[in-house]
Every structure is written in structure tokens, then in C-alpha cells.
Amino acid sequence: MDNKIKLGFAPTRRNIFSADAAIKFANLTRNKMNELNIDFVDITDINSDGLLYDDDGMKKIAHKFKNANIDGLFLANENFGTEYECARLAKQFDVPVLLWGPKDEAPAPDGSRLRDTQCGLFAIGKVLRRFQVPFTYLVNVGLEDPEFEKGIKDFIRVCNVVKTFKNTRxxxxxxxxxxxxxxxxxxxxxxxxxxxxxxxxxxxxxxxxxxxxxxxxxxxxxxxxxxxxxxxxxxxxxxxxxxxxxxxxxxxxxxxxxxxxxxxxxxxxxxxxxxxxxxxxxxxxxxxxxxxxxxxxxxxxxxxxxxxxxxxxxxxxxxxxxxxxxxxxxxxxxxxxxxxxxxxxxxxxxxxxxxxxxxxxxxxxxxxxxxxxxxxxxxxxxxxxxxxxxxxxxxxxxxxxxxxxxxxxxxxxxxxxxxxxxxxxxxxxxxxxxxxxxxxxxxxxxxxxxxxxxxxxxxxxxxxxxxxxxxxxxx
Known part of the structure; x- marks a missing residue:
């Protein structure tokens, strides 16, 4: 995959759900993108979790992504996610936005759930609409499912079209x-x-x-x-x-x-x-x-x-x-x-x-x-x-x-x-x-x-x- 397209990677979580599970899946997502040779700007230096979930972190992430001149924004919903921080971040960029979250595990034997990622995707999509931010949705699949690789590579192609169009002389x-x-x-x-x-x-x-x-x-x-x-x-x-x-x-x-x-x-x-x-x-x-x-x-x-x-x-x-x-x-x-x-x-x-x-x-x-x-x-x-x-x-x-x-x-x-x-x-x-x-x-x-x-x-x-x-x- 051509690395001239640079993604800003913003995995997100919400406090009510497991932070440890969100961190785990954010790292798995990073590993998969490295395996696919995707060029991305990470946020592991922003806070100890390496995740987006509050205003302070969102501002630092926005500053870093702007300095890096990203071509696309990847919002990875690693648990339910913080929908308003995702929207506030995306609103600051005129680049394509990819929304995805890894498929949830089965409920634990006691009936509890760790992440509720899919439910959070519905919330983020709605708030992005409120902020009038166009976005691309990659369906709620696992990292090893072929749809993930196809979806992120197609998104990079979309970013390349948009970047070319907006920088044409x-x-x-x-x-x-x-x-x-x-x-x-x-x-x-x-x-x-x-x-x-x-x-x-x-x-x-x-x-x-x-x-x-x-x-x-x-x-x-x-x-x-x-x-x-x-x-x-x-x-x-x-x-x-x-x-x-x-x-x-x-x-x-x-x-x-x-x-x-x-x-x-x-x-x-x-x-x-x-x-x-x-x-x-x-x-x-x-x-x-x-x-x-x-x-x-x-x-x-x-x-x-x-x-x-x-x-x-x-x-x-x-x-x-x-x-x-x-x-x-x-x-x-x-x-x-x-x-x-x-x-x-x-x-x-x-x-x-x-x-x-x-x-x-x-x-x-x-x-x-x-x-x-x-x-x-x-x-x-x-x-x-x-x-x-x-x-x-x-x-x-x-x-x-x-x-x-x-x-x-x-x-x-x-x-x-x-x-x-x-x-x-x-x-x-x-x-x-x-x-x-x-x-x-x-x-x-x-x-x-x-x-x-x-x-x-x-x-x-x-x-x-x-x-x-x-x-x-x-x-």
C-alpha cells in the first residue's frame, strides 16, 4: 500500500466501560495497521491510555494532527467511545473521516459486557451528523476479518482522491x-x-x-x-x-x-x-x-x-x-x-x-x-x-x-x-x-x-x- 496518505489515528473510549479492554483493542488496531503498512500518526504520547476521551486530550490530538498535516482521520471506537469528543476533533479537519469499531466479544458468563462498541458507533454517527461532518463507515467487524483490510485500504484510496482534487493546479x-x-x-x-x-x-x-x-x-x-x-x-x-x-x-x-x-x-x-x-x-x-x-x-x-x-x-x-x-x-x-x-x-x-x-x-x-x-x-x-x-x-x-x-x-x-x-x-x-x-x-x-x-x-x-x-x- 502506498504510504503517501497519512492517517490521524484517534482510538476512543468511554469511562463507564472497561478502559483496559479499550487499550487492548487500540493496541491490536495499531498492530494491524503496521502489518498493513498504513502510515498513521498515533496519540500514545497524549495520555497514559493513548486514547481520546476528554477535551484536554482532544485539543492536544488536534494540535498534533494539524502539525502532521494528516490526509484522513481514523476514529476507532475501542469501547462505547466518547461521541462528542470524536465530533469535536473531526470538525477541526477538512479531511475524510473513517469510523469503525472492533466487533464485541460475547457477554461474560455473569452476563456483563466489556465494551459495547457497536452501540457507541450508532452514537458517534449521530453526533457527527449533528456537527455536519461527512464520514465513511467501516462496518463493525473484527481486525482479522477481510472486510477490515479492504475497508481501510479503500478509505486510503478515497483520501488520495480527495487530496488530489483539493491540491490541483x-x-x-x-x-x-x-x-x-x-x-x-x-x-x-x-x-x-x-x-x-x-x-x-x-x-x-x-x-x-x-x-x-x-x-x-x-x-x-x-x-x-x-x-x-x-x-x-x-x-x-x-x-x-x-x-x-x-x-x-x-x-x-x-x-x-x-x-x-x-x-x-x-x-x-x-x-x-x-x-x-x-x-x-x-x-x-x-x-x-x-x-x-x-x-x-x-x-x-x-x-x-x-x-x-x-x-x-x-x-x-x-x-x-x-x-x-x-x-x-x-x-x-x-x-x-x-x-x-x-x-x-x-x-x-x-x-x-x-x-x-x-x-x-x-x-x-x-x-x-x-x-x-x-x-x-x-x-x-x-x-x-x-x-x-x-x-x-x-x-x-x-x-x-x-x-x-x-x-x-x-x-x-x-x-x-x-x-x-x-x-x-x-x-x-x-x-x-x-x-x-x-x-x-x-x-x-x-x-x-x-x-x-x-x-x-x-x-x-x-x-x-x-x-x-x-x-x-x-x-
Missing amino acids: ILQVGPRPFDFWSTMINEGELLERFNISLSPIPLPELTQEIHRLQADNDPKISTTINKLKEIAEIEVSNKDLEMIAVLKVALTNKMNEYGCNSGAIQCWTALQDEIGILPYATESLLQDEGTPVTCETDIHGVISELLVEAATMGMEKAIFADVNCRHPEEKNGELLQHLGVFPFSTAKNKPVLPKSHFVFDYPGSVAFEAKTGNYTLCRFDGDNGNYSLLLGNAQTCVGPYEQGTYLWLKFANLNRFETKLVYGPYIHHIAAVRADVVPILYEACKYLKISPDFYDPIEEEVQAYLRGDITSIIK
């Missing part, structure tokens, strides 16, 4: 192309509501960086050329291959300069006129490095990519595709394609850098069919002040050859998917990963303050997965 290279009114966005609203900021630069600033790199004969250019020769069949000229590499280095430099984790570029037609290539092979390289750059200045599109990729903890790279046309034979089949943009690592076979593409007679596109499998599709979008996240799954199917990067997907009901895109607020661009992360994105929505929106009626199955009743929503 996007390099915007040029305005949107005039013809693409569909990619219009509200920059101020993204900042005010979600802390997502843009770093706009004009195309000449990028081309100036390109010329500087060429004049300096920057060694990163030859490194990038060698990388391209290693991962792809090269059909373009040496001059065009060099420009693909120079553009990649220039975009990387500009993202670093402006502190951006992603970008969006006015990919046509001014750019081709200036540098003579399409930017898509460059974007494919950047996608593989975890710094996605979308075309047509699609800001909401690159946010979609960041979210769906974060849900996999970066283990799967996101593709960015146009939803183009129906399958000629499969009733529920649909083409997802682009002139490039798919990460090279998502190719079924060795990618090709062709001389041109039928849409634009320029070099710089990429050609391959993406890997087969089950995909999660995701589109963050909004208009008129309302934002939502389109979610669902689809399975690859066999389809005709297509120029560029592409895959054919079979949906449970293509009409439902198509209708969602037409009615909006979505457009024809979508992000996808070869993994089942719909439940992770769904759970993250409550912390992002956006509405989850399914194109298939799967919400009940998603909730069953999050409860631990099923292990996958893909049938």
Missing part, C-alpha cells in the same frame, strides 16, 4: 479553441468552491521555452528521444521526433515552474502552425509520468483524469478519450478514441508514431489499441453552478481497426450512457482506467461536495460493496 496553455464551446469552464468557481486553480500562459510563452531548450541543446531532449525510440515504432522524421521530445520537456518545465500537477493545451491549430507537430505523443508521455495534459483546453477533462487515476493510487494510468461512434455490429458497443493522449503504458501492443492522422495532416499523433479489460469511466463536469461526477463501468470488446489510440467498449446499456452525455452537464470527453474504482470515486464525492451520477442503476451494488457485502460491482 492546472497549467492552461492558451485559451480554449474557438470552436470548442463545450469545454468552457468557470475558473473563479473552481477556485472558490474546490480550491482548484489554473495557471494560464499564452502559447508564445511555451514556444519561447521550446526555442530556449533547442538553443541550449538541453540533455533532457535526447533522453526523451531515446525513451520514445525504446517504447514506440518511429515513423516520423528525426526533426519531428525531436520536436515531440522538446515539447514534452518544455511542458514539464512549465508545469514545474508554476507548481502544476497537470495541464490542458490549445492543441489546434495555432500550435501546429508554430512548431509543425501535433502535441498528442508528448501528452502520452506526460500521462505515463503522472502529469496528465488534455487537449482542447479541457480543464474538467484533466480533473477527471486526476480523480480516476488517484482512485487506483496511481497503479493504473488514465486514458483520455473522445466518445465517438457506435459499434457497427455490437448493439451496446462504443468507440473511445483520440489522436494520442492515451499513455503509452496502456497499449496492447507496441505503439507507433505515424506520419499523420486522417483528421490532421501533421506528425505527432500516436497509434495503438488499448489493453482489454474492465474499465471505470469518469467525467467531472458542471454548469449553471452545479457539479457532478459521471461514473460507471464498461468491458472492452472486439471492434474495427481505428487510426490513433482507441478501444471499443461494451456497455450494459449504451442508450443510458449516450443519453447521460447528451443531457449533460457532460461532453464527449471522458477519462477511464482499467480498474474497478467506481465505489472509491462514489465515496469521495461526499467529501468533494459534488454529486455522484451513475449512467447505470448500480448505486445499490456500490453501497453493498462499501458495506463489505460484495467484493466487486462488476458482474
